[in-house]
Amino acid sequence: MRADVAELAVEIGPLRLRNPFLLASGIWGESGESLAGAWDAGAGGVITKSIGSAPRPGYPNPTIESYSDWGLLNAMGLPNPGIEEYPREVAAARARGATVIGSVFGGDAEEFAELARRLAATGVVALELNLSCPHAEGYGTEVGSTPDDVAAIVRAVVREVRVPVIAKITPNTPDPAALAVAAEKAGAAAISAINTVRGLAIDATLHRPVLAHGLGGLSGPAIKPVGLACVWQIYSRVQVPVIGVGGISTSEDALEYLMAGARAVEVGTAVARDGIGVFGRLVSGLSERLDALGYRSAAAAVGAAHTAPS
Numbered sequence: 001m002r003a004d005v006a007e008l009a010v011e012i013g014p015l016r017l018r019n020p021f022l023l024a025s026g027i028w029g030e031s032g033e034s035l036a037g038a039w040d041a042g043a044g045g046v047i048t049k050s051i052g053s054a055p056r057p058g059y060p061n062p063t064i065e066s067y068s069d070w071g072l073l074n075a076m077g078l079p080n081p082g083i084e085e086y087p088r089e090v091a092a093a094r095a096r097g098a099t100v101i102g103s104v105f106g107g108d109a110e111e112f113a114e115l116a117r118r119l120a121a122t123g124v125v126a127l128e129l130n131l132s133c134p135h136a137e138g139y140g141t142e143v144g145s146t147p148d149d150v151a152a153i154v155r156a157v158v159r160e161v162r163v164p165v166i167a168k169i170t171p172n173t174p175d176p177a178a179l180a181v182a183a184e185k186a187g188a189a190a191i192s193a194i195n196t197v198r199g200l201a202i203d204a205t206l207h208r209p210v211l212a213h214g215l216g217g218l219s220g221p222a223i224k225p226v227g228l229a230c231v232w233q234i235y236s237r238v239q240v241p242v243i244g245v246g247g248i249s250t251s252e253d254a255l256e257y258l259m260a261g262a263r264a265v266e267v268g269t270a271v272a273r274d275g276i277g278v279f280g281r282l283v284s285g286l287s288e289r290l291d292a293l294g295y296r297s298a299a300a301a302v303g304a305a306h307t308a309p310s
């Protein structure tokens, strides 16, 4: 038996997670049952699908193109049942003991604030703002690409709710860290980075884009360096915790994110590819790696790559 086992619990502002691994928004999180399944599989918390004001069917198929080893290109179009219907799913997941973080998307600060107020009332422990979906007209990147827009939305939501607000920012801009700084100044308790990277696949035989929507968002292993770079830069410029997202499928990936400055991480495409069993493997793998490197806790590794001797 090992004498030392690194402490995996981490704190995101007032929020304590049993381990740093969160289910990323939009993958596996549409129903209360699936959210609870990810929790039972070992996730430290689960983030809901991004919820909007009204039910949305999303874009027509094809909405996903798979690039076997290196990721997915998707343009789902933010399909969701709408804020009227969704609270029952949160209640189902909470009844199973899950730590649930709500995700919302809106077209302006007012809509974000109203959605946040209603989702906060369901008992979610925090709210993540989708300021970063790269392919939904009128939402995501279109309302979250400038520091002023991000600040206005975060400020409006923070005024409306008591739970911590997490701003999920886009990598599809020259200075993602400037968005994080704006979110922090406006009262965000944490920053998550990144959402998918804008991409395109062409079917040369059919002479047209593969996805019905045309442009999509790239996720999975291919975007890990982009996510790491964003986390690295954001960590240097904000005081609030950073949550890393993008291409995490192994405990090594997660440790790299912690060392770049992430206090927790979200896992999306790896869940779609490998199933929710990935959480158990990530938790035990991270624990072993931290022990092997002499870290007493996950928190102790946060930002380590910024301070290591060159």
Ligand SMILES: Cc1cc2nc3c(=O)[nH]c(=O)nc-3n(C[C@H](O)[C@H](O)[C@H](O)COP(=O)(O)O)c2cc1C
Binding pocket: 024, 025, 026, 027, 049, 050, 072, 074, 076, 078, 103, 130, 133, 168, 194, 195, 196, 218, 219, 220, 221, 223, 245, 246, 247, 248, 266, 267, 268, 269, 270
């Ligand atoms: C099919 C799919 C649906 C997604 N839906 C959402 C969503 O509703 N809200 C959101 O904030 N991010 C959404 N994302 C982005 C993920 O939460 C995550 O930021 C991104 O996929 C990068 O992480 P990964 O490489 O681990 O997948 C979606 C990603 C995929 C692949």
